[in-house]
Amino acid sequence: MSEGESSIPLPEVSAPELSVDTMTSITEELSSDAYEGRAPGTAGEEKTIKLISERFAAAGLEPGNGDSWYQDVPLVSIEAEKVTPLAITGGSEDMSFAYGPEMVVTSYQEQDSIEIADSEMVFVGYGINAPERGWNDYDGVDVKGKTVVILVNDPDFGTESLEGEFGGRAMTYYGRWTYKYEEAARQGAAAALIIHDTAPAAYGWNVVESSWSGPQFYAQTANGGSDQTKANGWIQKSVAEKIFASAGQDLAEQMAAAREKGFKAVPLNTKASVSFDNAIGKMDSKNVIGLLKGKTRPDEYVVYTAHWDHLGRCKPAPDGDDICNGAVDNATGTAALVALAEAHAKAGAADRSIIFLAVTAEESGLLGSEYYAANPIYPLSQTVGGVNMDAFGMAGPAKNVVVVGKGKSQLDRYLEGALTVDGRVAEAEPTPEKGFYYRSDHFSFAKLGVPMIYFEGGEDLIEGGREAGEALSKDYTENRYHGPKDEYDPNWNWDGVMGDLKVYYTVARMLAMTEDWPNWNEGDEFREARDKSRAGN
Known part of the structure; x- marks a missing residue:
């Protein structure tokens, strides 16, 4: 019996036949x-x-x-329409990535149109701010108005045990995409892009593409989502590799660094641009x-x-x-x-x-x-x-x-x-x-x-x-x-x-x-x- 568990006997219950x-x-x-x-x-x-x-x-x-x-x-229902490709500039080469097969994007803000224009990109590791665990991926970096690039899951992903800063192999809420967008908004980011990786996400890009296309639903708020990031999205891991290479960074090396306590966010010295219209309904x-x-x-x-x-x-x-x-x-x-x-x-x-x-x-x-x-x-x-x-x-x-x-x-x-x-x-x-x-x-x-x-x-x-x-x-x-x-x-x-x-x-x-x-x-x-x-x- 677990500590504090009741000693009251379980009632005797017989399950009837249920209707197939x-x-x-x-x-x-x-x-x-x-x-x-x-x-x-x-x-x-x-x-x-x-x-x-x-x-x-x-x-x-x-x-x-x-x-x-x-x-x-x-x-509130918000559907992104007329989405432009995600344009990346400022690196060793200019790049463009297509909506659907390479990236998806939406907005929590109830605005008729969204524009992210020449927004500085910053890699913030797992995008976690957890004071109770002594962990802050945003420590020492100002991301207000910028585009943060974030890893899915949390830093303990890939370990075999259930011991670690974030519960070992077991994902915490800090590993969920919902948390990552919430924290990016609290930090004042203009946009947040999560790098999709099948194993830590637990599903393939096909799931991301089907789930994030069409109307997206959010709870109605008094401020129309104005305290949220202007754009939230996902990018394929292969897209992230190209962006990092253009920025003179190696994605694999930065992913490994992000797992370590004391990781510092990395400015990518590149700029992101994307725009789309919103079809809004309540x-x-x-x-x-x-x-x-x-x-x-x-x-x-x-x-x-x-x-x-x-x-x-x-x-x-x-x-x-x-x-x-x-x-x-x-x-x-x-x-x-x-x-x-x-x-x-x-x-x-x-x-x-x-x-x-x-x-x-x-x-x-x-x-x-x-x-x-x-x-x-x-x-x-x-x-x-x-x-x-x-x-x-x-x-x-x-x-x-x-x-x-x-x-x-x-x-x-x-x-x-x-x-x-x-x-x-x-x-x-x-x-x-x-x-x-x-x-x-x-x-x-x-x-x-x-x-x-x-x-x-x-x-x-x-x-x-x-x-x-x-x-x-x-x-x-x-x-x-x-x-x-x-x-x-x-x-x-x-x-x-x-x-x-x-x-x-x-x-x-x-x-x-x-x-x-x-x-x-x-x-x-x-x-x-x-x-x-x-x-x-």
């Missing part, structure tokens, strides 16, 4: 071309939220926001919320989360298909919310209330879940904990489940209890360097203190073992993830998914039937927020 028909029919429907990739603010959203709310009602839930199924999430997208009210402690809540959105239309595949259908990511998770709602409602009310939350704009930076967490319908201090679901793999039954963030909270005990029925084991994610903990909706709740668990079907397959599981995972990431070919396949094997779904049911049902209040483990980064939240309750 619900899973297949909703996944197929939501990922059909008729939904056009489920981008926020489109006709695809209207169809999506209507389907979810209707299925929640049919399952026996009640509307989760008073008499409404919906929570408005104010968003909207209220929707979170969909259903509630199964508890019978004895209805003011205590357990939450399920899954995001309903995807990328909409994106870079076409070679066959011309330009709809990013998002079948696995995350029509499957949305279908799971409905299947679980059906099962819990059929079993009858638990002691605690259960929230079923389908959030918008996850693909744009967890915006829907972040909005709910900042504006909760049900108090976070009264939210016991929850389970996040994001993309069910179709590899078949496995001997394990993979926990993203294993060892962080006392919810691990509930998962391990749920797995004892069929003898499976919970394992830590094999690739913590990919930063999955910061890439899905549980993070929005976690950083405000609510214990959340996020796990997926494992790769140690009953048929084929780890080799087969890893091959299937790699195939999905390289050929379908965030692309037009993440489509429904009527030949999918749902056996593994349905086994995983029983675990999702059992974990949440146990939480809803106990008097326990699980916490983050002692020393975890989110423990203080939870303790303060509960103390003020």
Whole structure:
């Protein structure tokens, strides 16, 4: 038992049969071309939220926001148009790089047009300012009005252990692109360009190009994003190598130097120019919320989360298909919310209330879940904990489940209890360097203190073992993830998914039937927020 963990026994819960028909029919429907990739603010959203709310009602839930199924999430849509090539001058040769295959760029600022003109370029390593770790890549350099060039991930990437300034091989939030743009803005940079590198990014350039083309969604702000950088983007590693060579620098040498404490930013003595127009729109997208009210402690809540959105239309595949259908990511998770709602409602009310939350704009930076967490319908201090679901793999039954963030909270005990029925084991994610903990909706709740668990079907397959599981995972990431070919396949094997779904049911049902209040483990980064939240309750 972990230090501080409750001695309250786990409730005995038996998972019922869950509906594979619900899973297949909703996944197929939501990922059909008729939904056009489920981008926020489109006709695809209207169809999506209507389907979810209707299925929640049919399952026996009640509307989760008073008499409404919906929570408005104010968003702004900004799409870069007429993007000029990225021009680099001042080095040994003038260069130009094309939008799409060599670089992508967008803006967080609500301005009709953006121009970066002859902006001095500075390499700032990993772009991290972390006083608590004694690390500041911006120390001694003024980047106001300049273009900063940044490495993806954090300085410990590539180490084998989980020991180091930034958690060793496990990515910290400092390694995420969202943080890097945030810090660049705080430093006053005019533009921020992240160097794409497949291994530390955890996805190929195809994912960057498809994800960053088309409308980009951001939370509406009172100042219209005026405190943000004018332009944010990515450049191919091969592009960065050319820029550095023109500046008389070696990219590989500078990447190695950036991993060392005390790294000093390097002026590249080159200038960047790029311009584009912005197509701007404002909207209220929707979170969909259903509630199964508890019978004895209805003011205590357990939450399920899954995001309903995807990328909409994106870079076409070679066959011309330009709809990013998002079948696995995350029509499957949305279908799971409905299947679980059906099962819990059929079993009858638990002691605690259960929230079923389908959030918008996850693909744009967890915006829907972040909005709910900042504006909760049900108090976070009264939210016991929850389970996040994001993309069910179709590899078949496995001997394990993979926990993203294993060892962080006392919810691990509930998962391990749920797995004892069929003898499976919970394992830590094999690739913590990919930063999955910061890439899905549980993070929005976690950083405000609510214990959340996020796990997926494992790769140690009953048929084929780890080799087969890893091959299937790699195939999905390289050929379908965030692309037009993440489509429904009527030949999918749902056996593994349905086994995983029983675990999702059992974990949440146990939480809803106990008097326990699980916490983050002692020393975890989110423990203080939870303790303060509960103390003020």
